[in-house]
Amino acid sequence: MKKTLKAFLNLTAFELDRLSKFLYALIGVTLVANMIGYVLIPLRFTDRINAYMVQNSVTEQQALEVYGELSFYDILQTSWILGPIALGVSALLLYAFFIWYREWLGKNTFAYRLLMLPIPRMHIFYSKFVVIYVSIFTLIAIQIVSLIFGFNLMSALVPSEWLRHMSFFSALSMHPFFYYILPLEPWIFLAINGIGLVFLHVTFTVILLERSFSVKGILIGITYVLITLLIALFPAFLPELIGNHYYLYNSELLILTVLSLGLISFTSIMISRFLLNKKITV
Amino acid sequence: MNVTFNKRDPIYLQVITHLKKQMVSGDLQPGEEMPSRRQLANQLKINPNTVQRAYSEMEEQRLLFTETNRPSRITEDPAVLKQLKKEWLNQAIDRFVSAIDPIDLSLEDLMPMIQEELSNRKKDVK
Amino acid sequence: MIEITDIHKQFGRKKVLNGVSFTVNKGEISCLVGVNGVGKTTILNAIMNLTPLKSGKISIDGEKLTSSLYNKIAFIPDAAISLPHYNVQESMDFMADYYDTWNARRAKDIVTFFRLNPSDKLHDLSKGNQAKVNLLLGLALDVDYILMDEPFSGIDVFTREQITEVFSSYLVEDRGVLITTHEINDIEHLLDKVILLDEGKIYKEFNAEVMRETEGKSVIDVMREVYNG
Amino acid sequence: MTKYSKLFSFAFFSIVILLGLVFYQFRSQESSLSLEFYTDEGHIDELSGVNFTGYAFSSTRTIYAPHFEFEEGEFTFRTDQPLIQQLDYQYNPGMNRYVRDYRSFMRGKARHLSLFTETETSIYYTATQSNTNWQAAPDEHVFISHFNKETEEETTFEALLTGGANHNVVATYVDDSALTLVTTGVPEGNSEHSWLIYAFDFDQPQEELSPVADINRLTGSDMIQADSSRLKTERYIPFRSLQTGEIDAFGNVIEYHIDSYYIYDTQSNTLKEMPDFEEGDMVVLSELERIITGNIQGEKAVWYEWAFDTQELNELGSTVMATSSIGRIHDIFPWLEFNENIHLTNGHLYLTEDISIATESRSLIQVLSLDTMETVFSGHIDTVNGPQDLDMDISIQELSFDPSFF
Known part of the structure; x- marks a missing residue:
């Protein structure tokens, strides 16, 4: 038991090592773009207010009435902040595919090495999975650190009378992106990550289907995705099917949803295991 | 080797x-x-x-x-070694004789030629 | 003993293996011979559980294929199987991390024997040296069986000699070795068993020495009969 | 160990930061919000049996709008409840109580308080299929259920409502085994919605019900509102008619005027118009056999009992209202019901209003006794810190009564 755990950690650390440069690049882009946003937006705002005050020879108060006070939310809405997040999300999504396909790419068929390791092959599956999740959380954590820094930077760059009275968390929770991505509401955060987890399991399964059956595998994969969608959405459609929206309590629908997502995850793992052990081709 | x-x-x-x-x-x-x-x-x-x-x-x-x-x-058995040498020689003579058989040469004519060849080989080795 | 019983394999509609059975014994060097595309690599992949079969059975010392198999068999494929940005030492460390059967002393010997430099990066190595690294990573494992896929393909003559030496060295001593090749010349003297594959079937399976003794034919002679006649 | 250092440091970093954010957010919420009543007059005990839900929204303190519930004199926040309970939460205290206490009876029943009538021993539920199936068109079939609180037995009848189409049950009044169904529907031979009254008796259940009254036809008005009774054990049902007032440039009505108040007697199935007051606002309420009407001018209200048979107005006395508008909201939109902020139960009037304090608002509640003509309770809800809490809006949303207290 201890030996397989060590092998799993080895493999996970190894996978992370292969991913780290990519992750550093994403972190770099995020931090640089964020910093630009944190400085540029407040400066542009103060410039505008000052210019307006000079041009129209009015007081601060009047200028603020025209432009409104600056809030952290205004900064959050710019693509300096949202851009890197969108980039990170799509990059990791692509990486979820790349993390498998790279083993077969090029002259180096590293799939040979991985599949011939004297450890359960599902370790490969789980290690790739864990590494993607570690990357997601690392990016989120970096984003949080950056946001805290940015909030303080903005407060330092702009006179406090020019700032709208809005707390750090109010600004974040007002923004749908951050509301869902950051752990502001623990249940929402867990739900989003739970859905992400199931999504990743299904994605991996589809990749393994393709790797095992090639073109036929893609068709099976699409069918599998449709079936999982059907299962996942089944609880949502259940009230319509029963013809009574109050027959099941919301809590029961949630439990059903959790169960169906769990079922999808479990099936995906079982299918992946079967494919990795019996059907995969190098 | x-x-x-x-x-x-x-x-x-x-x-x-x-x-x-x-x-x-x-x-x-x-x-x-x-x-x-x-x-x-x-x-x-x-x-x-x-x-x-x-x-x-x-x-x-x-x-x-x-x-x-x-x-x-x-082996250190002299009989076996003797036998081996004898066998080896027999085989060689057998091959040699059957090889020169078609040529009509007397043993007297042959001897100096063999002697010369042997001394050449020894020179080569040196 | 690796036991291969009546295996069938199909790629699409093309039947590649059509009922192939043979065994690989410990202490013997067996060779799968056949022209390219005859399914030699497929058989090795199947033994290593790297490709599914349509039907048939493969067992290693009477056991089914599982991941614990890889503590018994090493496979040296005809492709680089370490990361290109790794150097030789890192590649060896990777193996040592996972394999209980990794024999560091033997690995050192092989590095010396092949005159490899542990700090060389794999993507800088010549094709011959890459093949040597592949051999190193497989041969340094204390396993009972070694499979090699086309160990001589595309390799210069000097490297080829070095690799040939491996087969008569202690590196394969008492192990069961299965090689695939379409170039038999260099290794003819080294083989115990020869398995000739043709059109998805075993055309002939024989002991090379017995063939020479009873029929006075070299392996190449037999191959000529099969592929030309 | 160095081999794992990257993995462990990434994992450690993200866990610390994520937990740190959760903790930081928890800290920055200061003490979690807690509410209490600030009593101006009387005693809070007068609110036992009164339950309500509401929200306390702050744009600076919290990241969400916490819904609270006031039940048995205690404030609880929705987010303090276990997750399962939060999910099943209804923004109505009566529904929450039903779901909690009669979970299996409530299964499959629409969560609109107006469809339920509760007495000390029973709960009645009247609904059409469209109440529970949002895809179904309003239809003529009503399901009438009776639930015995003691035996937990449920009896259900299905009846066909004739004389109209597209029915929507608005309220069901109960008197022993006799039910009075108040619905809106399109009467036969008409294209406009109308208030139709049906009668149903549990002792003699009929499969087909025909309307016993058409309020719109009786009043001659096509804009009618019904009293939003919480208990529905009254004999008399107040209705009122509206007139369109101001119309804007696009032809939209932006104001309505109250035209007249009517009282419907569920026993004789007759409708009578009430006399108007010359001046001031008029309020009409009923409880059991009583009809109460109030004439309010500013903060002074004079209360009368109106006899349905003799149509006599009998003055009860006068009270002081907490504000000049409490209990009466004048919405632009003609809702189905009126008296949303004033309720008569057990001889007491319960009035609510959101009052402004600077930029924020607080909810006010006043309880008047019609027996003593005294304010037995008056107070407002605020945070424990009081009005210095900035940007805090506190509002009562739904109020209901637990009949077991009266």
């Missing part, structure tokens, strides 16, 4: 012939330890199982002997 084997004859026979020649020539002295089959296989770049078979065959012919847990050695 480089030996070229032909591909159509069993290699173990070719190995035996090679070893016999060394015994006859004195390259392998009576009582001398033989290399392990692995070493010999590696020297000759052949399969160790083939060497094994050659060794077994030679043991049967009592050219080699093995004491438990020791490497095989060349």
Whole structure:
């Protein structure tokens, strides 16, 4: 038991090592773009207010009435902040595919090495999975650190009378992106990550289907995705099917949803295991 | 020690012939330890199982002997060695005679030629 | 003993293996011979559980294929199987991390024997040296069986000699070895068993030495009969 | 160990930061919000049996709008409840109580308080299929259920409502075994919605019900509102008619005027118009056999009891209202019901209003006794810190009564 755990950690650390440069690049882009946003937006705002005050020879108060006070939310809405997040999300999504396909790419068929390791092959599956999740959380954590820094930077760059009275968390929770991505509401955060987890399991399964059956595998994969969608959405459609929206309590629908997502995850793992052990081709 | 084997004859026979020649020539002295089959296989770049078979065959012919847990050695039995030399000579004479048989030459004519060839070879060696 | 019983394999509609059975014994060097595309690599992949079969059975010392198999068999494929940005030492460390059967002393010997430099990066190595690294990573494992796929393909003559030496060295001593090749010349003297594949079936399976002794034919002679006749 | 250092440091970093954010957010919420009543008059005990839900929204303190519930004199926040309970939460205290206490009876029943009538021993539920199936068109079939609180037995009848189409049950009044169904529907031979009254008796259940009254036809008005009774054990049901007032440039009505108040007697199935007051606002309420009407001018209200048979107005006395508008909201939109902020139960009037304090608002509640003509309770809800809490809006949303207290 201890030996397989060590092998799993080895493999996970190894996978992370292969991913780290990519992750550093994403972190770099995020931090640089964020910093630009944190400085540029407040400066542009103060410039505008000052210019307006000079041009129209009015007081601060009047200028603020025209432009409104600056809030952290205004900064959050710019693509300096949202851009890197969108980039990170799509990059990791692509990486979820790349993390498998790279083993077969090029002259180096590293799939040979991985599949011939004297450890359960599902370790490969789980290690790739864990590494993607570690990357997601690392990016989120970096984003949080950056946001805290940015909030303080903005407060330092702009006179406090020019700032709208809005707390750090109010600004974040007002923004749908951050509301869902950051752990502001623990249940929402867990739900989003739970859905992400199931999504990743299904994605991996589809990749393994393709790797095992090639073109036929893609068709099976699409069918599998449709079936999982059907299962996942089944609880949502259940009230319509029963013809009574109050027959099941919301809590029961949630439990059903959790169960169906769990079922999808479990099936995906079982299918992946079967494919990795019996059907995969190098 | 480089030996070229032909591909159509069993290699173990070719190995035996090679070893016999060394015994006859004195390259392998009576009582001398033989290399392990692995070493010999590696020297000759052949399969160790083939060497094994050659060794077994030679043991049967009592050219080699093995004491438990020791490497095989060349026989020290003078009768066997004598027999080997005799056999080797017989074979050589047999081949030589059948080769020159078609040429009509008397033994007297032949002797100086053989003598000359032998002395040439010895010079080459020197 | 690796036991291969009546295996069938199909790629699309093309039947590649059509009822192939043979065994690989410990202490023997066996060779799968056949022209390219005859399914030699597929058989090795199947033994290593790297490709599914349509039907048939493969067992290693009477056991089914599982991941614990890889503590018994090493496979040296005809492709680089370490990361290109790794150097030789890192590649060896990777193996040592996972394999209980990794024999560091033997690995060191092989590095010396092949005159490899542990700090060389794999993507800088010549094709011959890459093949040597592949051999190193497989041969340094204390396993009972070694499979090699086309160990000589596309390799210069000197490297080829070095690799040939491996087969008569202690590195494969007492192990069961299965090689695939379409170039038999260099290794003919080294083989115990020859398995000739043709059109998805075993055309002939024989002991090379017995063939020479009883029929006076070299392996090449037999191959000529099969592929030309 | 160095081999794992990257993995462990990434994992450690993200866990610390994520937990740190959760903790930081928890800290920055200061003490979690807690509410209490600030009593101006009387005693809070007067609110036992009164339950309500509402929200306390702050744009600076919290990241969400916490819904609270006031039940048995205690404030609880929705987010303080276990997750399962939060999910099943209804923004109505009566529904929450039903779901909690009669979970299996409530299964499959629409969560609109107006469809339920509760007495000390029973709960009645009247609904059409469209109440529970949002895809179904309003239809003529009503399901009438009776639930015995003691035996937990449920009896259900299905009846066909004739004389109209597209029915929507608005309220069901109960008197022993006799039910009075108040619905809106399109009467036969008409294209406009109308208030139709049906009668149903549990002792003699009929499969087909025909309307016993058409309020719109009786009043001659096509804009009618019904009293939003919480208990529905009254004999008399107040209705009122509206007139369109101001119309904007696009032809949209932006104001309505109250036209007249009517009282419907569920026993004689007759409708009578009430006399208007010359001046001031008029309020009409009923409880059991009583009809109460109030004439309010500013903060002074004069209360009368109106006899349905003799149509006599009998003055009860006068009270002081907490504000000049409490209990009466004048919405632009003609809702189905009126008296949303004033309720008569057990001889007491319960009035609510959101009052402004600077930029924020607080909810006010006043309880008047019609027996003593005294304010037995008056107070407002605020945070424990009081009005210095900035940007805090506190509002009562739904109020209901637990009949077991009266």
